[in-house]
Amino acid sequence: MSEVITLRRFNTSQPWGFKMQGGSDVGMPLFVAHVSPNSISGQAGLKAGDAILRIGSVDVLGFTHDQARGEMLRCGNDFTLTVQRGVINAPPEASSEPAEQPRMSVSDSDGPYQEVQSKTFKMLDSELPQAEQSGARPASIFDKKRQNRSAYTKTDKSGYTKPFGQQ
Structure with missing residues (x-):
């Protein structure tokens, strides 16, 4: 089942807040890889893993990544995305919980550098x-x-x- 997401911004200096990947040039459907939570796209309800079916009134099945990007630019500051939810599994970086990574400690005391004072x-x-x-x-x-x-x-x-x- 598809869903229509309306995106609107005041000027081109505002980013949309999502990352699109895929396209016929890489042999994958166009999909949303990442959405910033407080961005225009995040507030409109776009989610990572959504497949992009239409940009405005144009069917983008078979489009390359650059063609889809060009279509978004042609739409200007106000357009709709028709998406299908959950078609692509969201990449691990787009999950809601950040992965715990150990912090590293680096000490220059053993290094070849000497202490310099102006x-x-x-x-x-x-x-x-x-x-x-x-x-x-x-x-x-x-x-x-x-x-x-x-x-x-x-x-x-x-x-x-x-x-x-x-x-």
Whole structure:
């Protein structure tokens, strides 16, 4: 027994929310492989495993996947799907309960990589104890009011910051 599902969206930026597979080019009937629950298709009642018989008023039996997709594009933002329920067994990924998979733990401590720290981090790390003692914050290359600058950067009288050693 077939069922008619009406799909309507406001503009083309909204996805329909289902994945279609099959077609005469792969030797299978067109069917719905996956439906996102809160999508337009999910709310309209489309289900994984439904065979697609008609798109709008066009019979799609014998259509390739691309022909069926083209027919959906021609229909625009408002069309009907005539489907037959339960023709194709829903793939395991479309089941309602997600399969439990063990989590993996990866440790880089045994790997060939070495720990790398940026110059900025090293500079701030060295200035932090002094800043905590005086109650001030570490020097910043963006702090124009601060006169005591880090050895990494110097500023001339105009306020421009130059890398250390550059005149």
